[in-house]
Amino acid sequence: MLQVRGLNVRYDKSHVVFDFSVEVEDGKLLAVLGRNGAGKTTIIRGITGLLPGASGSVSVGGRDMSGWPAHRRTRGGLAYVPSGARCFQNLTVDENLEIASHATGGDRSWTKKRIWELFPKLESLKNNMAGGLSGGERQMLALGRALMGNPRVMLLDEPTEGLAPVLVQSIGTLLGTLKSTGVSILLAEQNHQVALRVADRAAFIEKGRIVEVLPAARARDSEVLHRILGV
Amino acid sequence: MTPGQVLLFAVGGLANAAYLFIVAAGLSLVFGALRVINMAHGSLYMIAAFVTVVIGNQLGAGLGFWGGMLVAVAVAGAIGGVVEVLVLRRVYGREHLVQLLGTYAVSLIIAGAVRIVFGANYRTIVSPIPGHIDLGGYSYASYSLFMIAAAIAIGGGVWAMLYRTNLGRNIRAAVADPDLLNATGVNVTRLYTTVFVIGAALAGLGGSIVAPSQAVGSSIDTDVLVLAFAISVIGGLGSIVGSAVGALIVGMVISFGLVIPATNPFALAFVFIIMTAVLIVRPRGLFGLPES
Ligand SMILES: Nc1ncnc2c1ncn2[C@@H]1O[C@H](COP(=O)(O)OP(=O)(O)OP(=O)(O)O)[C@@H](O)[C@H]1O
Numbered sequence: 413m414l415q416v417r418g419l420n421v422r423y424d425k426s427h428v429v430f431d432f433s434v435e436v437e438d439g440k441l442l443a444v445l446g447r448n449g450a451g452k453t454t455i456i457r458g459i460t461g462l463l464p465g466a467s468g469s470v471s472v473g474g475r476d477m478s479g480w481p482a483h484r485r486t487r488g489g490l491a492y493v494p495s496g497a498r499c500f501q502n503l504t505v506d507e508n509l510e511i512a513s514h515a516t517g518g519d520r521s522w523t524k525k526r527i528w529e530l531f532p533k534l535e536s537l538k539n540n541m542a543g544g545l546s547g548g549e550r551q552m553l554a555l556g557r558a559l560m561g562n563p564r565v566m567l568l569d570e571p572t573e574g575l576a577p578v579l580v581q582s583i584g585t586l587l588g589t590l591k592s593t594g595v596s597i598l599l600a601e602q603n604h605q606v607a608l609r610v611a612d613r614a615a616f617i618e619k620g621r622i623v624e625v626l627p628a629a630r631a632r633d634s635e636v637l638h639r640i641l642g643v
Numbered sequence: 644m645t646p647g648q649v650l651l652f653a654v655g656g657l658a659n660a661a662y663l664f665i666v667a668a669g670l671s672l673v674f675g676a677l678r679v680i681n682m683a684h685g686s687l688y689m690i691a692a693f694v695t696v697v698i699g700n701q702l703g704a705g706l707g708f709w710g711g712m713l714v715a716v717a718v719a720g721a722i723g724g725v726v727e728v729l730v731l732r733r734v735y736g737r738e739h740l741v742q743l744l745g746t747y748a749v750s751l752i753i754a755g756a757v758r759i760v761f762g763a764n765y766r767t768i769v770s771p772i773p774g775h776i777d778l779g780g781y782s783y784a785s786y787s788l789f790m791i792a793a794a795i796a797i798g799g800g801v802w803a804m805l806y807r808t809n810l811g812r813n814i815r816a817a818v819a820d821p822d823l824l825n826a827t828g829v830n831v832t833r834l835y836t837t838v839f840v841i842g843a844a845l846a847g848l849g850g851s852i853v854a855p856s857q858a859v860g861s862s863i864d865t866d867v868l869v870l871a872f873a874i875s876v877i878g879g880l881g882s883i884v885g886s887a888v889g890a891l892i893v894g895m896v897i898s899f900g901l902v903i904p905a906t907n908p909f910a911l912a913f914v915f916i917i918m919t920a921v922l923i924v925r926p927r928g929l930f931g932l933p934e935s
């Protein structure tokens with residue numbers, strides 16, 4: 413379970429995220445939806461502990477991680493999949509997975525072997541430099557790297573951005589599978605259709621504030637979806 | 644020049660390249676991972692040279708050197724750790740000028756401390772590997788050959804550390820994306836300290852190894868720093884291979900430059916002419932990382 417209370421984020425003097433509070437229960441997925449610049453990435457990075465200008469409390473599985481540096485939060489079961497399919501470009505695919513394998517949050521059920529089963533394409537590329545992979549392959553690698561830490565909570569920043577429909581579909585399926593194993597997921601997306609298909613609830617963000625939280629079923633054709641995302 | 648002379652001076656050049664490589668590799672490793680140019684790198688080299696001479700002589704000729712070296716490398720590494728925690732942590736991510744001033748201040752403090760502790764006189768230590776090997780009418784100091792072998796071994800060790808250990812993998816990851824590394828569960832703060840200690844220990848190893856072959860005085864910090872910079876500019880900061888190639892070029896230019904009568908007064912100038920030429924043609928050096 414992920415609990416965030418009163419998250420505020422400032423970049424130098426500009427206040428970007430205001431009093432963000434959410435709870436994501438075990439096996440549930442919260443979609444965080446908002447336009448460009450609404451503050452989705454900043455919310456996620458604020459939760460990871462990577463932003464010095466963030467305040468508020470974060471707990472994972474009941475353990476209060478407020479004030480912890482990012483690496484400890486990760487080791488405590490909080491995985492972050494940044495936008496843009498970020499990987500260590502100068503490391504091999506294999507090394508990109510190995511480097512995350514010490515972070516054992518919950519059980520140790522995720523192994524490299526299971527990542528290869530999940531993404532067979534990656535195994536055939538395991539000795540290639542990550543920098544030479546396609547965008548889709550790098551996104552699989554970024555997901556695989558996060559899973560190697562056996563997270564209880566995953567924060568995903570636009571994981572389907574720029575991917576082919578087939579891959580978007582399989583990432584959706586993967587998120588469904590992860591939910592069924594009890595992982596709590598916070599998913600920031602511009603692609604609300606994909607997000608709402610796997611989400612349990614949706615939080616709508618405007619100018620750094622939550623303006624509405626709705627069950628996914630009601631969010632799909634809600635007034636707020638039309639108003640905020642302009643669809 | 645006869646072929647015998649060429650070989651003689653080439654071995655002299657290799658011996659120069661050997662200790663310069665060890666020092667430059669440390670400078671380069673620190674820059675690659677931390678993006679900080681350490682102006683105090685030569686100071687750590689100088690401290691280690693003094694400690695080697697003083698402790699080595701205390702322990703006795705010959706074998707005493709090895710004890711001195713052990714202590715010297717440990718002292719350089721430990722000072723490096725303190726400097727990283729007290730100074731460098733405050734300047735990461737700041738403008739290069741702030742970083743240069745910060746580490747320059749450290750080098751001035753160390754230079755002052757060395758003069759107080761060890762005095763202004765030159766000191767020497769006898770070679771732990773005496774004797775020479777005669778070949779083609781010339782004799783080669785065994786210690787020079789040891790220095791060359793040691794540099795090759797240390798270069799191999801650094802390479803194996805970087806490409807065959809988890810620590811090295813983490814260092815390479817930190818070069819590419821320290822933020823992502825943090826979010827992957829690696830304590831990057833501690834990793835930076837470790838890298839800086841390794842860099843400082845390499846400076847110390849260089850200072851220690853060079854001690855039996857040169858007089859050790861209180862200006863060797865800037866002497867070696869200037870050459871290590873030239874090597875890094877030529878080879879490219881952040882690349883161990885670049886350090887090796889740069890050290891070879893500089894070592895050879897100094898060796899041959901000094902023995903050819905016409906070039907003798909300008910031997911060091913040639914190093915900087917080459918450095919300038921590389922800067923013009925390839926600003927990031929022969930093997931350097933692109934600026935990020
Ligand atoms: N490093 C930074 N320094 C200052 N302001 C920033 C910084 N990063 C983001 N911002 C500002 O914070 C606000 C929120 O940005 P953020 O990237 O979190 O939005 P987002 O919802 O993720 O947008 P997108 O959908 O385009 O990814 C924007 O106004 C942005 O300009």
Ligand SMILES: [Mg+2]
Binds near residue numbers: 453495
């Ligand atoms: Mg974003």
